[in-house]
Amino acid sequence: MKNVAIIMGGYSSEYQISLTSGNVVYSFLDKSKYNAYRIHIFRDKWVMVDDNNTEYSVNRHDFTVAYQGNTLSFDVVFNAIHGTPGEDGLMQAYFELLGIPQTSCDYYQAALTFNKRDLLSVLKPYGIKTATSYYLNLGDTIDTATIIKTVGLPCFVKPNKSGSSFGISKVKTEAELLPAIENAYKEDNEIIIESFLDGTEVSVGVINYKGEIKVLPITEIVSENDFFDYEAKYLGKSQEITPARIAPELTEKVNAVAKRAYEVLKMKGFSRSEFIIVNGEPHMLEMNTIPGLTTESILPQQAREAGISLPNLFDNAITLALK
Numbered sequence: 001m002k003n004v005a006i007i008m009g010g011y012s013s014e015y016q017i018s019l020t021s022g023n024v025v026y027s028f029l030d031k032s033k034y035n036a037y038r039i040h041i042f043r044d045k046w047v048m049v050d051d052n053n054t055e056y057s058v059n060r061h062d063f064t065v066a067y068q069g070n071t072l073s074f075d076v077v078f079n080a081i082h083g084t085p086g087e088d089g090l091m092q093a094y095f096e097l098l099g100i101p102q103t104s105c106d107y108y109q110a111a112l113t114f115n116k117r118d119l120l121s122v123l124k125p126y127g128i129k130t131a132t133s134y135y136l137n138l139g140d141t142i143d144t145a146t147i148i149k150t151v152g153l154p155c156f157v158k159p160n161k162s163g164s165s166f167g168i169s170k171v172k173t174e175a176e177l178l179p180a181i182e183n184a185y186k187e188d189n190e191i192i193i194e195s196f197l198d199g200t201e202v203s204v205g206v207i208n209y210k211g212e213i214k215v216l217p218i219t220e221i222v223s224e225n226d227f228f229d230y231e232a233k234y235l236g237k238s239q240e241i242t243p244a245r246i247a248p249e250l251t252e253k254v255n256a257v258a259k260r261a262y263e264v265l266k267m268k269g270f271s272r273s274e275f276i277i278v279n280g281e282p283h284m285l286e287m288n289t290i291p292g293l294t295t296e297s298i299l300p301q302q303a304r305e306a307g308i309s310l311p312n313l314f315d316n317a318i319t320l321a322l323k
Contacts, residue, residue: 012083022080077102138189159188199278216302220244
């Protein structure tokens with residue numbers, strides 16, 4: 001029996017969602033094949049939490065836990081941390097140094113995809129289309145006229161490195177731009193401002209399943225709010241339609257672009273990319289490498305549609321990591 005550490009929590013605004021994802025992995029993991037342990041990673045403590053909610057401290061030097069008179073070590077790590085330090089390469093690099101396999105992509109890919117500006121810049125030469133964008137770093141002079149001339153109105157102001165739509169605003173007038181920039185700076189010291197793409201929003205899961213790169217059925221996002229924000233994602237203010245209501249040839253085109261991005265970046269594990277289809281062309285917004293894994297999350301919905309149960313999805317991730 002392999003010992004699996006399911007890491008969850010994290011240091012960002014997304015920690016609550018991560019705890020939910022991690023607990024879903026814990027409950028669906030095949031207990032006849034794996035000894036599963038929940039590890040909470042927070043700024044002030046790293047602890048293993050047992051079924052009675054008793055906490056045992058994690059030794060960060062070798063990622064072991066003193067538990068029931070023994071030293072508990074782990075064969076593999078299931079990474080369920082959204083945001084930093086699980087999705088930005090820090091935990092990946094840590095486990096690589098310790099020689100412990102883990103289920104997500106490698107540290108370079110995690111750092112790259114977590115940085116929206118860098119990700120889109122790397123993918124552009126491969127013919128992957130994106131919105132028109134304008135970059136700001138904290139301390140830069142803010143020239144609202146130039147920004148609007150570059151990206152137009154409405155536009156989106158986003159923190160460069162954050163998830164779950166924290167800090168994102170849709171800006172419709174020049175007067176709304178500065179408050180939106182201040183809001184984004186609460187999450188990150190780098191900002192990306194993007195032109196509004198008027199089209200169909202879709203989310204595309206790509207995984208390595210049994211050694212083959214597999215694009216899962218596409219999900220169409222129909223938000224009741226102005227865009228797919230936190231409320232739309234987690235508080236039911238959106239419809240997520242899987243498979244998406246798009247023509248078969250468009251499905252093929254989106255699948256090809258999503259798969260291309262996964263291959264170009266030499267990805268491993270799960271990925272979920274967001275696209276907006278404008279005039280029959282998919283434009284990439286971002287790629288998530290630790291997508292939500294709750295029973296209602298998009299990637300598990302897509303896996304279900306593809307006939308892959310959650311126990312199989314999680315088992316596959318661990319099997320590939322151990323290889």
